[in-house]
Amino acid sequence: MITPQRDLRSAGSLWLNDRQTALRHRSRPARQVYDIAIVGAGVSGALAASAIADLGKSVVILDRRGPATGSTAASTAMIQWEIDKTLGELAQTFGEDRAAAIYRSSLAGLVSLRRQVIAQRIDCDWVDRTALTVSGDAIGQRGLKAELGLREKHGLPCYWLNGRDLRTGYGIDRTAALVNGMNAELHPVKLTRALLKRAIESGMELVAPADVTAITASTRHVTLGLNNGTELRVAKLIMCSGYEALPQIPKSNYRLISTWALATAPMRDLTMLPARPLIWEQSDPYLYLRTAPDNRIVAGGEDASFVDADKRDALIPRKAGTILRKLKQLLPEFKGEVEYAWAGTFADSPTGLPSIGPVPGLPNVFATLGAGGNGITFSQIAANIAREWVRGRRHRDQALFAFG
Numbered sequence: 177m178i179t180p181q182r183d184l185r186s187a188g189s190l191w192l193n194d195r196q197t198a199l200r201h202r203s204r205p206a207r208q209v210y211d212i213a214i215v216g217a218g219v220s221g222a223l224a225a226s227a228i229a230d231l232g233k234s235v236v237i238l239d240r241r242g243p244a245t246g247s248t249a250a251s252t253a254m255i256q257w258e259i260d261k262t263l264g265e266l267a268q269t270f271g272e273d274r275a276a277a278i279y280r281s282s283l284a285g286l287v288s289l290r291r292q293v294i295a296q297r298i299d300c301d302w303v304d305r306t307a308l309t310v311s312g313d314a315i316g317q318r319g320l321k322a323e324l325g326l327r328e329k330h331g332l333p334c335y336w337l338n339g340r341d342l343r344t345g346y347g348i349d350r351t352a353a354l355v356n357g358m359n360a361e362l363h364p365v366k367l368t369r370a371l372l373k374r375a376i377e378s379g380m381e382l383v384a385p386a387d388v389t390a391i392t393a394s395t396r397h398v399t400l401g402l403n404n405g406t407e408l409r410v411a412k413l414i415m416c417s418g419y420e421a422l423p424q425i426p427k428s429n430y431r432l433i434s435t436w437a438l439a440t441a442p443m444r445d446l447t448m449l450p451a452r453p454l455i456w457e458q459s460d461p462y463l464y465l466r467t468a469p470d471n472r473i474v475a476g477g478e479d480a481s482f483v484d485a486d487k488r489d490a491l492i493p494r495k496a497g498t499i500l501r502k503l504k505q506l507l508p509e510f511k512g513e514v515e516y517a518w519a520g521t522f523a524d525s526p527t528g529l530p531s532i533g534p535v536p537g538l539p540n541v542f543a544t545l546g547a548g549g550n551g552i553t554f555s556q557i558a559a560n561i562a563r564e565w566v567r568g569r570r571h572r573d574q575a576l577f578a579f580g
């Protein structure tokens with residue numbers, strides 16, 4: 177095995193409830209030589225495939241499970257450009273200019289994902305949403321004010337809402353919030369499968385289940401060994417293996433943890449949450465929520481610093497109860513009940529940022545080491561950087577996320 181095999185999530189995710197049409201796939205690759213292999217058919221692999229679809233390359237996508245059945249199926253899929261760490265926090269680590277460049281890169285990633293979904297009419301329940309960062313016990317009103325000043329200084333679109341306006345405008349009981357547009361909610365499994373379907377229609381091959389168990393990288397090509405004994409040779413390899421990362425990737429400060437999420441039963445209406453924003457509460461542990469098209473609230477948080485799957489899954493009822501109680505505190509008029517509750521492996525890093533790029537010491541291998549709550553936006557940034565790498569160029573944001 178080249179990547180560790182993990183129990184990435186519990187059963188019970190909302191997104192696995194819908195029936196999906198079958199995707200054309202093979203159990204073995206049709207050829208022995210391709211230009212590009214993508215390992216991983218989750219949202220990261222699907223976005224990478226989409227990003228390189230017009231380059232005229234022969235591409236094989238391999239997954240040891242099936243499409244969108246890893247972490248992607250656990251995601252609450254709030255699509256945000258605002259990063260887990262505030263601009264102020266990132267500025268303390270990287271300096272203001274670089275922190276602002278990272279925020280701008282995140283905004284550009286989201287815009288490119290949106291453009292793609294809309295231009296290609298991708299059926300994934302995409303809805304544009306405003307996002308609210310509301311004050312909590314980790315960052316209060318004063319901290320949010322300082323953040324607003326910094327964002328304004330760097331031209332990042334954002335405005336202020338005081339407690340009264342937050343209550344009357346959004347039904348939320350907190351002292352203040354930052355508001356920003358250009359965010360979205362979507363169905364992560366639908367997005368991934370729709371992108372893969374297009375990739376297959378454009379000539380790419382999906383091979384699943386196929387476990388890549390060996391990689392030999394040289395300056396001329398990369399050889400992949402599969403669990404069924406097949407060997408493939410590719411010019412370049414893009415690793416999109418999610419939280420099952422290559423051992424060769426530098427992982428200083430990267431930590432796997434557990435997280436929990438729930439979806440309420442559909443409610444008669446959601447007028448108690450006008451405009452249905454994405455909400456991120458700046459508390460520790462944090463709480464976040466969004467809505468779904470059938471009038472549910474999807475919420476999550478309560479991270480804990482262990483990955484043991486049995487322990488994680490045993491805690492689902494208790495963690496879902498805590499998330500529900502916190503929802504009721506934040507939204508005094510909310511009366512929903514839990515219909516789905518699930519748990520997943522997640523990753524954090526001190527900066528909340530992923531590492532993306534060519535893997536040091538492994539020629540012709542590109543990878544993403546995902547971390548933080550903006551996983552899907554980061555997957556799009558990674559796809560854009562990978563596209564330039566495949567073309568033999570350097571994306572302007574490559575240095576912001578490169579492996580250290």
Ligand SMILES: Cc1cc2nc3c(=O)[nH]c(=O)nc-3n(C[C@H](O)[C@H](O)[C@H](O)COP(=O)(O)OP(=O)(O)OC[C@H]3O[C@@H](n4cnc5c(N)ncnc54)[C@H](O)[C@@H]3O)c2cc1C
Pocket residue numbers: 178179184215216217218219220221238239240241242244245246247248249250251252253254255256386387388389416417418419420435436437476519520521522546548549550551552553555
């Ligand atoms: C509960 C929860 C809530 C989240 N909420 C959000 C959110 O609101 N917004 C957001 O942006 N992000 C969120 N995330 C993060 C986001 O879901 C992840 O960043 C994203 O799903 C990762 O996708 P991926 O394709 O990289 O990984 P995966 O979906 O896990 O796909 C990786 C694939 O690689 C395959 N693979 C691994 N090794 C091999 C191998 N050797 N050979 C063949 N195949 C292999 C696996 O089988 C797997 O299918 C959340 C995550 C969780 C768990």
